[in-house]
Amino acid sequence: QVQLVESGGGVVQPGGSLRLSCEASGFTFSYYGMHWVRQAPGKGLEWVAVIAHDGTNVYYGDSVKGRFSISRDNSKNTLYLQMSSLRPEDTAVYYCARVDEWPAGCVYWGQGSLVTVSS
């Protein structure tokens, strides 16, 4: 069955960096675009970034542009989110999601990985 498993979350100081991973299984990873979506504690969903199935096109939300980088390694069935210059407002659960119905219909989501930015 389709599985998306995020890892790499944790506590980081403001200004620090962190890399999230999303390991995919149960499907041909290289066929699908992937999103990162986050949710701050008690808040709504916020779109972070998307990457095309082959990594050729990437797009970012305004709040993370220039600080976050989405990438993928199709040989390892893994999606990444490199986060730098982290701010307290980046504190959130980060979900990866598979693009099943382009551009934003995502049937499959990971369980989420909590990132806490705090001194």
Add this chain to the structure above:
Amino acid sequence: QSALTQPASVSGSPGQSITISCTGTSSDVGAYNYVSWYKQHPGKAPRLLIYDVTNRPSGVSNRFSGSKSGNTASLTISGLQAEDEADYYCCSYTSISTVVFGGGTKLTVL
């Protein structure tokens, strides 16, 4: 990229129908038929209910339906059930190839 506008909360009694609106602009909701809707229970990942304005993925009840007029999309839930109580989010593709979510609507089943 301003968030799409949804009512903070709606409520209804079992068996009734409710509609949640999602207002954007001519650069997102009004520009494309790429509006999707998600349901989320606290602490859980979102679940896709509607994509491309009106389409339901396999396994989603036909009690859920979507529509759009101009810059406003809507999700209608008919035959309200206790299990429908959750947070609902709309989502749209934009003219700059990004995605934007609505602020979310908390549905209470009375």
